[in-house]
Amino acid sequence: MFAGHISFHTPVTQDSSNHDAIIATLSPFADPANSGVAQFTNGFVVEQTHLPDGRETLPFVCSTTGIVVCFWGRIDNRDALLQKLAINTNPHDGAIVLEAYHKWGAKFAQNIQGDFAIAIYDPRENHLIFARDIFGTKPIYYARYDDNIFFANSIPTLRKLVPYRLQRSHEWMAKFILSPFAAMHHEKTAYEKVVKVAPGHVVVVNADQTIEKIDLRDWDDATTVATKRDPKYVTAHRNALEAAIASRIDNTHPMGVENSGGLDSTSIIALLAKQMTKPVGDGIVSFSRISASREEQCIQDMNALVGIQNAHMKSPTNDDPIDIITQDLAVLGFPACYGCEISLSLLATATQKFDVKTMFTGFGGDEVATNYGELISVEYIRRRDYRGLWQFIPGHFLKKPFRFVALILRHGRDKNQQTNIEADAQYENDTHLLDQDIVDQYDLKTTQRAEWFDVLNHHSINGEIVNGTLTQPFIDARMHDHTLFGNAYGIEYRWPLWDVRIVENYLRTPSIEKVGPKRVWRYLHRRAVDDIVPASIVWQNSKHMGQPIMTRDIRNAKTQYYNEMARALMDDLHPDLVALVNVKRLCHQMDSASKRMNGEVDEEDTFYWERVHNLYSLNLWCHQD
Structure with missing residues (x-):
């Protein structure tokens, strides 16, 4: 993590004790493996890391140009990048970023794959550059006050940097009361003058106060059409999964895994166990929150299959809400829009008892890698592939013709989809705790209805992913929250299903591979992990894990x-x-x-x-x- 203060035209007073206090806010409950400060006439930058990355001093400062590079993350296409840059040595990530910046300028980040947040101060150009990876796994915040730019990976650190009181956003608070999802945004934050760098963007802050924003995202939503299934696509999906795991695995410390007993998390566990160089019993620790009746058995089955010996389960019914809220505010600096999936107490156990430095999660499966593919019937109808549509329809052969005709008349949509959306939107409108005058002031009812009904604007599996899911701020918000929760305890969250190789491969794969005969959803992924995940998990065609554990x-x-x-x-x-x-x-x-x-x-x-x-x-x- 990193933070800094740059004044483009005036000297900045240096205070070493304040630097130490700033570093302490980066990870409030864990000591870093390495930390440091770079000071110059018109500013300073602090940086710390929990995982050794080859750098002796932090931040990295180029000895010839004075360029300062802060890098928090991981480079997955390292070998290909070194080849493009004609680098024959094996430098640390900060040095690679510097060479990429020298070669490609502000658009350097479009050549880097991985999870990262980057800040570069170039004294020659007197500008500051921020960059986040395409999914936004790690946040960067910044605030401008006259000639000064303050930046950090977390709000508590930014508040320590800025010598002024940050003003809360009235609009953000209104949206949060309506629904935390309404408050999520790629750039707007809980504070008026604080801006977040959007996922997949480079932001250039110039000395003349102008700001340039470069969008690096460029997904192809074109649908590959095929009439027969080909095993090569299953192999390609499995290869992409294994590559994503290989680039994130940590064989130097025990690895934590969020284990819900569902398809996504158990797939991650199975792939990890397959690639580890040490015994699974020593290398993987499972963490779970049990909220449904079937979850515990599925978790135990998976742990037994791969040999996990250390498994920690917690019921969310035991959590103290005020304790959770207090810790959330301490880590995030504002109310949590998403919260911690496994609880901060389990993260504390992970680092204090088992020395876990990385936590793997299956988030991202439903969104892309194990997407249900429910718009396949819309695709069939729009391209008039009625033979394909017929094979896709389940049920008794005598009733099948009626379902076939009904689906065509509904343009491939589920008969209850619009009714259910209407009901959900109306329920939110009837139960939120926001005053109606404020709803009208910000026209929130119109905004929320547009978001509720957005799903009806998409007509293909890939179209919904590229133009819908991948544009949604809830992805950024969930990863942002968990990244900071983990880092507070010295743990790096790993999101293998949010990997460019997996997403690009999924988008290239024909839709017929994504949904099986008679509506077997998530068909591509199920076949890809069928040999390493229990069949009772792989072929369960619903996410329903039983009744809630609530007496x-x-x-x-x-x-x-x-x-x-x-x-x-x-x-x-x-x-x-x-x-x-x-x-x-x-x-x-x-x-x-x-x-x-x-x-x-x-x-x-x-x-x-x-x-x-x-x-x-x-x-x-x-x-x-």
Whole structure:
């Protein structure tokens, strides 16, 4: 991680004690393996790392040009890049980035594959360059104040750098109350003057205060048409998976894995176990949060198959909401839009008990690598491939003609899709805790409806991925949150399913490979891992993992706790939130939750808890700020 302060035309006062304090904010709960400071007349940069990367001093400063390079991440196409740059030695990543910048200028990052956040200060041009990888695995924030640019990988560090009070964004808070997903954005943040570098972008900040933004993303959404399946595509998918794992594996420390017992996480575990150079029992530690009845058995089956001996399971029903909120704010510096998948306590266990330095996750499967391919029927109809559509339709042969005709009349769409979207959008509108005047002020109902119905604008599997999924800020937000949660404990998150090789290969693969006969979803990936993942997991054609683990007593205890949080909110609602929050609706929902305590466990209980949790987080943030 890194942070810095550049003043383009005036000297910057140096304070070594402040440098140390800034470095301490980069990883609040872990000591770095290496850290350092580069000081120059008009600024300074600090950097730290938890994984040794060959650099003796941080940050990397070119001895001839004075160019400063901060690199947080990993280069996956290292050999190809060295060849393009005609480098015969084996330099550290910072030196490679510098040579790429010399050769290609500001667009250097489009030649680098991997997970990275980069900052380059070039004193010759007197400009500052930021770059993030195409998926945005690692964040970069920056704020401009007159001639000064402050930048960091986290908001708490940026707040330590900036000598002014950061102003909270009224609009961001309104959107967060409506829904955390509404508050997610590639560039806008919880603070007015703080901007995030968008995924797959290079940002050039010039001395004349102009800012150039270069979009490096260039996906091809063209659909490859085939009428027969070919095993070569399954082999190509498996090869891409193995390459993604190979470039992320860490044989020097035990590796953590998020294990949900589902197809994505178990695939990662199986591929890791296959490529490790040390015994699995010593090299992989499994971490899980059990929330459904079948999860534990699937997790145990996978762990037994590959030989994982250290497995830690935690029930989310045991989490203290206020503890979670307090830790989230300490790490992120603003209310969490996504939160931590396995809990911060498990991350603490990973690093303190097992010396885990990397945590593997299966996130990214549903989005691309193991995409369900539900728009295949739309593709068939749009290209009038009715023979292909016929083979795809499941069910009894006497009913099949009726389903066939009905699907054509619906243009390939699920009969309940629009109705379900309408119901979900209306439910959000009826239950959010945002005052209606604020909804109207920012026209949030229109914005949210457009986002809800965006899925209907796509007509192919690849089109939905490239023009829908890959443009969504929830991907950036989830990886941002987990990257910073992990780093707080000295752990690097690894996202093997968010690998350019996997995504590009999936987009090149014909749609017929992605969905099996009679609607066997995720067909390409299932065949690719069939030999290394238990059949009970590979061929389960639904993500449903059984009933939620939630007894009436547990539900009642949680509802009572959240009711107490709601009362505390109403007694001490921050002045900035008074005009935003629909207190009357909050009181009504609290009363309804109390009445449900006499009945069966209801899905609405969870939604109520989430709304109170988010509002409490927002209120605590405002009071702390």
